[in-house]
Amino acid sequence: MKRSVSTILFCCLAAISGMQAQQKSARIKLNEVTLMHEMRSTPSPLDKATVNDRAVSFQWPLHADVDTSEEVLDGMKSTKKKIDKAQLKYQLRYSQDAAMKSNVVQVESRWPFFNPKKDLDAGVWYWQYGYVEDGNTLWSPVLQFTVKANPDKFCPPSFKTMQTRLPKNHPRILVQKDKWTDFMNNSKSKPEHQWYLERADKVLTIPMQSVNDIKADLAKGLKSEMQRSAMLTRESRRIIDKEEGNVELLIRAYLLTKDTRYSKEAIKRIMEMLSWDKNKNVMGDFNAATMLSLSSLAYDSFYDLLTGPQKQDLLKEIKRRGSEFYANFNNRLENHIADNHVWQMTLRIFTFAAFSVYGDLPEATVWADYCYNVWLARFPGLNKDGAWHNGDSYFAVNFRTLIEVPYFYSTVTGFDFFSDPWYQGSVMYTMYQQPPFSKSGGNGSGHQGNLKPNSIRVGYLDALARLTGNTYAADYVRRVATTPDYHKRLITVKSGSLAWFRLQCDKPLPTGEGLTSLPMGYVFPQSGLASFMTNWDRVGSNAMFSFRSSPYGSTSHAIANQNAFNTFFGGNSLFYSSGHHIAFVDKHSMLCHRSTRAHNTILVNGMGQRIGTEGYGWIPRYYVGEKIGYVLGDASNAYGKEVSPLWLERGKEGGIEYTPANGWDENHLKTFRRHTVALGKSGLMFIYDELEADKPVTWDYLLHTVIKPMSVTKKDKFVHIQATNKNGASDAYLFSSGALKTDTTSQFFVPAVNWLRADANGKFAPYHNHWHFKATSEKKQIYRFATVINTHALNKPAADPQILPDGRIKIGSWIIKVNISSEGTPSFFIRSTRKGEDVNITYKGGATIVREDGYETTLVDKLPELEI
Numbered sequence: 032m033k034r035s036v037s038t039i040l041f042c043c044l045a046a047i048s049g050m051q052a053q054q055k056s057a058r059i060k061l062n063e064v065t066l067m068h069e070m071r072s073t074p075s076p077l078d079k080a081t082v083n084d085r086a087v088s089f090q091w092p093l094h095a096d097v098d099t100s101e102e103v104l105d106g107m108k109s110t111k112k113k114i115d116k117a118q119l120k121y122q123l124r125y126s127q128d129a130a131m132k133s134n135v136v137q138v139e140s141r142w143p144f145f146n147p148k149k150d151l152d153a154g155v156w157y158w159q160y161g162y163v164e165d166g167n168t169l170w171s172p173v174l175q176f177t178v179k180a181n182p183d184k185f186c187p188p189s190f191k192t193m194q195t196r197l198p199k200n201h202p203r204i205l206v207q208k209d210k211w212t213d214f215m216n217n218s219k220s221k222p223e224h225q226w227y228l229e230r231a232d233k234v235l236t237i238p239m240q241s242v243n244d245i246k247a248d249l250a251k252g253l254k255s256e257m258q259r260s261a262m263l264t265r266e267s268r269r270i271i272d273k274e275e276g277n278v279e280l281l282i283r284a285y286l287l288t289k290d291t292r293y294s295k296e297a298i299k300r301i302m303e304m305l306s307w308d309k310n311k312n313v314m315g316d317f318n319a320a321t322m323l324s325l326s327s328l329a330y331d332s333f334y335d336l337l338t339g340p341q342k343q344d345l346l347k348e349i350k351r352r353g354s355e356f357y358a359n360f361n362n363r364l365e366n367h368i369a370d371n372h373v374w375q376m377t378l379r380i381f382t383f384a385a386f387s388v389y390g391d392l393p394e395a396t397v398w399a400d401y402c403y404n405v406w407l408a409r410f411p412g413l414n415k416d417g418a419w420h421n422g423d424s425y426f427a428v429n430f431r432t433l434i435e436v437p438y439f440y441s442t443v444t445g446f447d448f449f450s451d452p453w454y455q456g457s458v459m460y461t462m463y464q465q466p467p468f469s470k471s472g473g474n475g476s477g478h479q480g481n482l483k484p485n486s487i488r489v490g491y492l493d494a495l496a497r498l499t500g501n502t503y504a505a506d507y508v509r510r511v512a513t514t515p516d517y518h519k520r521l522i523t524v525k526s527g528s529l530a531w532f533r534l535q536c537d538k539p540l541p542t543g544e545g546l547t548s549l550p551m552g553y554v555f556p557q558s559g560l561a562s563f564m565t566n567w568d569r570v571g572s573n574a575m576f577s578f579r580s581s582p583y584g585s586t587s588h589a590i591a592n593q594n595a596f597n598t599f600f601g602g603n604s605l606f607y608s609s610g611h612h613i614a615f616v617d618k619h620s621m622l623c624h625r626s627t628r629a630h631n632t633i634l635v636n637g638m639g640q641r642i643g644t645e646g647y648g649w650i651p652r653y654y655v656g657e658k659i660g661y662v663l664g665d666a667s668n669a670y671g672k673e674v675s676p677l678w679l680e681r682g683k684e685g686g687i688e689y690t691p692a693n694g695w696d697e698n699h700l701k702t703f704r705r706h707t708v709a710l711g712k713s714g715l716m717f718i719y720d721e722l723e724a725d726k727p728v729t730w731d732y733l734l735h736t737v738i739k740p741m742s743v744t745k746k747d748k749f750v751h752i753q754a755t756n757k758n759g760a761s762d763a764y765l766f767s768s769g770a771l772k773t774d775t776t777s778q779f780f781v782p783a784v785n786w787l788r789a790d791a792n793g794k795f796a797p798y799h800n801h802w803h804f805k806a807t808s809e810k811k812q813i814y815r816f817a818t819v820i821n822t823h824a825l826n827k828p829a830a831d832p833q834i835l836p837d838g839r840i841k842i843g844s845w846i847i848k849v850n851i852s853s854e855g856t857p858s859f860f861i862r863s864t865r866k867g868e869d870v871n872i873t874y875k876g877g878a879t880i881v882r883e884d885g886y887e888t889t890l891v892d893k894l895p896e897l898e899i
Contacts, residue, residue: 057877059651059892061668065644066582069677070100071143071366071899074160076176083179084415084452086150086186088408089123091143091160091171092366099363100677116362122168125151125158131173139163142401144365144408148189153180185451188444190403196443197389201334204327204383204439205531206286217537218287222515223530226522231284231293234277239300240270242310246793253786257684261614261787264315269791271313274304275321276523282332283531294333298341301325305348320377323352327384349388356381357398365405368644368899369413369420371587376526378402378410379432383439406436413583415896417456418558420583422475422590423464424612428526430491433457438498438532449498456555458495458504461488462546463553463562464577467510468570469602472562472577476588476612476625479737483602484511486518487527494529497538506545551712552660554653556895559583559593561653561662565712571758574714574822575599578707580648580664582897584641585625586675591640592630593648593666594705596718598822600759605822606631607754609735609801611783616685619798623779626694633703633816634731634805635670635724639694643675651892656883658863658870660709661890663879671698699724706879708861708872710845714823717847719874720816721857727810732765734804741804743775748834752804755825762829766817766840768853771806813853 075090076082093099099114123145124137138145143160155177161168200208218224246269250262281297284290304325307313326348330337337345356377364373385398411433413419419426437448465471465488471481489511496504512518522530552563559581566573577597585591590608598605608631610624623629627639640646648666673679673689682689689695702723709716722730734741736754744751750765750773765771783798790796808814819842821829832842840847849859862871873880879890 057891059894061649061665063668064674065584066647066649066897067368067584067586067644068899069368069586069644069675073898074171074174075898076158076174077898078174078176080176081179082176083181083184085184086407087147087156087176087178089125089145089147089158089160090365090408091121093143093362094162097362101359101363114362116358119362120163122161122163122170123158124161125156127152127154127156129157129173129175131157131159142361142365142405144404146189146404146407148191150184150186151178153178183452187407187440187448188446190400192444192446193399193403193440196445197386198443199390201387202286202331204331204387205283206535207442211286214535215287215289218534221534222519223522223534224287226519226530227280227283227287230523231280234280235292235296237277239277239303240274242267242270242307242313244270245310245312246789247312249789249793255684255686257616257686258614258786260314263312264318265787266789267310267313267318268315271304271307271318271321272525274300275325276525278304278325279328280523282328286332287534291336294336298329298333298337301329302341302344305344316372316377319352319355320372320380322348323356323384324380326352327380327387331387346388346392349384350392350394353381353384353388353392353398354394357394357401360405361401365409366899368583369587371421371425374410374432375425375428376432378405379436382406382436386439403440406440411437411451412453412457414557415453415456416460416555416557417453417458418460418464418555418560419475420558420581421588422478423471423473423481424477425475425588426461427485427487427491430487430527430529434491434494434498434529434532438535449495454495454499455501458492458499458501459553460555460558460560461492461495462503462507462549463564464560466564466567466570466573466575466602467507467546469573469575470599470604472560473597473604473608474560474577474579474590474592476590476615476620478608479611486512486521487524487529490518490527490529490533493540494532494536496540497536500541502541502543503546503549505540505542508540510546550655551657552655552662552709554650554655554662556650556653557582557897559648559650559664561650561707563660563709563716565714570602572824573599573601574759576707576709576716576820576822578662578664580650580666580705582647582649582895584644584647584669586642586644586678590625590630591627591642591646591669592632593627593640593646593669594664594703595630595632596707596716597631598716598754598761598820600714600756600761600822600824603756603759604737605754605756605759605761606734606763606820607737609737609803610779611798613783613785613798614685614787616681616687617787618685618687619779619781619783621682621685621687622693622781623783628694628733628780629735631734632666632705633720633722634694634733635698635700635703636696636728637694637731638670638691638696638698640666640669641671641673641675641695642689643673643678645675646670649895651894652879652890654879654881654888654890656881658711658868658883659872659881661872661879661881662707663890664705664707665892666703666705667700669703670700672696699726699728701725706859706874710843710861711863711870713843713845714821715843715845716818716820716822717859717861718816718818718820719849719857719859720814722814722816724812727812729810730808730814730816732767732771732806732816734763736802740777740802741775743773743804745773746831749832750806751831758825759823760825760829761820761822764819764821764832764842765806766819766849766851767806767808768811768814768816768851769809771808774805774807776803777801811853815851815853815857817847817849817851817859819847
C-alpha cells in the first residue's frame with residue numbers, strides 16, 4: 032500500500048515537472064492520457080503551487096484501493112460492492128518547517144479534504160496527507176506550496192461561525208423568523224409576490240395528481256433496460272416534479288401571507304407524497320431529492336403549525352433521505368470531477384435539509400459540516416475561469432444552487448460569499464456564450480434548444496449584477512428583461528427560477544459601463560472555450576464565432592468537439608454543431624451528437640475523438656485585442672480507441688459499440704493544432720490547421736448546418752461553402768495541401784428517433800435532419816487546411832477572396848500569406864492594410880507574434896492551471 036500512495040504522487044509530480052520543463056520551448060507537447068480525471072488523482076495544493084486568490088483548502092485522492100463510484104446512469108442500479116465509508120479516516124499535517132518538526136498542525140478527517148479555520152500566513156508551507164488503517168498512518172511525501180498575501184483574497188469563515196450564527200428557531204431557510212414580518216411587508220411591492228399567490232390560489236382548486244398517473248405503458252416495447260429505466264425516470268419525474276412545484280408554491284404563499292389555507296393543503300399533499308417511493312415506477316435520484324426537499328421545507332416553514340406526530344413523520348423521512356444522500360456524497364462528491372445532478376440541485380437540497388433540522392436531528396450536525404466545508408473546498412465552480420464545462424444547456428440547471436446556497440451562507444454568517452472571484456468569470460461566460468437575443472455558443476448536450484436567453488439565464492445575470500455590482504450583467508438584463516412580467520412564465524422552474532431570491536434581495540441593479548465596453552472576445556483557458564463577436568450593441572448585425580478545445584474532454588454532458596467552431600449572425604446559427612440529445616447514451620445521441628462527426632472539426636482516417644476526459648484538447652495560446660484576436664487549440668491527444676472505463680461501461684448499458692465502423696480506432700494522430708484569428712470586428716475569421724500523423728492518413732474537414740442546407744462550389748484555388756440563415760451568411764473558403772473530395776448529405780449517420788420525450792398526451796415529436804459537409808484529402812502524413820470565413824448580412828453578399836500573383840490572399844482590408852503545402856514549416860502572416868493601422872500576426876512554427884498599434888506580444892504555449 033505504501034508503494035501505491037507514493038506511485039500516485041510520483042506520477043502526478045513527474046507529469047507536472049515534465050510539463051514545466053517543456054514550457055521552455057514555444058510548444059508544449061503533452062503525453063498525458065488525460066489532463067482531468069473522473070475522480071481526483073492529484074493533491075491540492077500541488078507541489079510547488081502558489082495560492083494567492085483564496086484560502087487554502089487541502090484536498091487529496093482516495094486511496095488507490097478505494098472505489099466509491101456509484102451507478103453509471105441515473106435510475107440504473109449499481110452492481111459494485113459498497114465501501115463502508117465509516118471506516119475511512121485520514122490525517123493531515125502542515126507546517127512552515129520543511130522537516131515537519133516544529134509548529135506542526137495535525138488533524139484527523141473523515142473526508143479527503145480539510146479547510147483550516149483561518150487562512151494560512153503568507154510564506155512557504157509544507158504538507159502531507161495520510162491514510163489511516165489499523166491504527167497506522169501511511170503518509171504521502173511532503174508537498175510544498177507558497178501562500179501569497181492578497182488583500183482581496185476570498186477567505187470565508189469556518190463552519191464554527193456558521194454553527195454559532197445559525198438561528199435556533201424556525202423558519203430559518205426560506206426566511207428567518209426574526210425577519211419574517213419585514214420580509215412579508217417588503218415583498219408586497221414586488222411582482223413576484225403576486226405571481227406566487229396567483230399560482231398558489233390556482234393550486235388550491237386543482238386535484239392532486241397521483242403516481243398512478245405515471246404513463247408506465249410508454250416503457251413497454253422499448254428495447255433495453257437503459258431505455259425502460261430512462262422512460263420511467265422521465266415519466267415519474269413528470270408527475271412528481273409537477274406536484275413538487277405545486278407544494279413549493281403553497282409553502283411560499285404561506286411564508287408570504289401566513290394564510291393557513293396554503294399550509295394545510297401543502298401538509299396534506301406532502302404526507303401523501305411520502306408514500307410514493309413504494310411505487311415501482313418511481314425512479315431516479317431527483318425524485319428522491321424531491322421528497323427530501325419537501326419534507327425539510329415543510330418542517331422548517333410550518334414548524335409552529337405541525338402536530339407532534341407530523342413533525343416525527345417529517346423527521347423520519349428527512350433522516351432516511353438525508354442519510355442516503357450523505358452516504359452517497361461523502362468520500363465521493365468532493366473528489367468527483369463534477370457530479371451532474373449533485374451540482375445541479377441535490378447538494379442544494381441536502382444542504383437546506385441539513386440546516387433545517389440542525390439541532391433537531393443528531394445526524395444533521397455531520398451533514399451540515401460536510402455541506403458547508405465541501406462548498407468551501409469545491410464550489411461554486413469547477414475551476415477558476417468561471418465557465419461551465421458541461422455546456423450551455425446544462426449550465427442553466429445549476430443556477431439555483433449557484434445563487435441560493437451562497438446567499439443562505441452569506442445571510443447567516445454575514446460574509447459575502449459572492450466576493451468569490453469565480454462569479455465575475457461566470458458573468459463573462461454567461462454573456463459571451465449567449466449574447467442578448469442570440470443562440471448559445473453550441474457546446475454540451477442539448478445545446479440545440481438554446482435559441483434565445485430565457486428568463487432563467489437572465490435571472491442568473493440579474494442576481495449576479497445585484498450581488499457583485501457587475502454593470503455589464505446589469506446592462507444585459509436591462510436590454511432583455513424589458514417588461515414587468517418578463518420572469519413570470521418560468522417562475523416555478525425547478526432548477527433555475529430565482530423568483531424567491533428576488534423577493535429576498537433588495538439590492539438594486541448597478542449602473543455603469545455596459546456591453547459595448549466589453550472586449551470583442553473572451554477566452555476561458557481552463558474550460559477551453561472562446562467567443563468573439565463584432566457588435567454587442569445590435570444583435571441583428573452581430574457576427575459571432577465560438578470555439579472549444581477543452582481539458583475536460585467529452586465527459587459528462589460535454590461533447591467530443593475539440594478544436595471545433597461555430598458561427599452565427601443576427602443571433603442565429605450558421606456553421607453549427609449537429610445532432611440531437613435524446614438520452615445520455617442513446618445511439619443517435621452518442622454517434623451523431625456527442626461524437627466528433629457531428630462538429631466543425633477534423634476526422635483522422637474517418638475516426639473521431641475519444642469519449643471521456645481522455646478525449647481532451649486545450650488552449651495553449653490566446654490574445655484578445657481591440658483590432659485582432661487569436662486562439663490556438665490543440666487536440667493532438669484527443670483521438671484514438673475508447674479507453675475510459677466509465678464510458679465503456681456506459682456504452683455497454685446503451686448498446687454502443689466503440690468500433691472503427693462507428694468512428695473509434697487505433698490512434699495515428701500526432702498533431703492537430705488549430706489556429707483561429709479574428710480579423711478585427713469585420714466578421715472575418717482565419718483558421719489554420721496543422722495536421723500530422725504517424726503514417727499517411729485521410730483528413731476529413733467537417734462543417735454542419737441546422738437551419739438551411741449549405742451550398743458548395745469547387746473553384747480553382749479553394750472550395751467555397753456557404754451557410755445561411757434568415758438574415759445572415761457565413762462564406763467559408765477552404766484551402767488545402769492537395770485536391771479534396773467533397774460530399775454533402777442531409778442524413779444522419781444514425782437516424783434520430785424520439786423514443787423518450789413524449790408530451791403530456793404521450794405523443795412523440797419527430798427530430799429534424801441536419802446538413803453535413805465533408806472534404807476528404809488524399810492520404811498524407813502531413814496536411815494543412817486554411818480557411819477564411821466571412822460572416823455577414825445576407826443582403827450584403829461577400830466577394831470571394833482575391834488570390835494575388837505571389838499566392839497571397841486578400842480579403843477585405845487584410846492580406847494573408849499562408850503555407851498550405853505539406854512541405855516546409857507551417858506558417859502564416861496576416862496584416863491589416865487599413866490606413867493608419869499597424870496590426871499583424873506572424874506564425875512560423877514556433878511562437879506566435881501579434882503586433883497591434885506599436886505593441887508586440889510574443890505568445891508561447893502555457894498550460895492552464897488544472898487540478899483534480
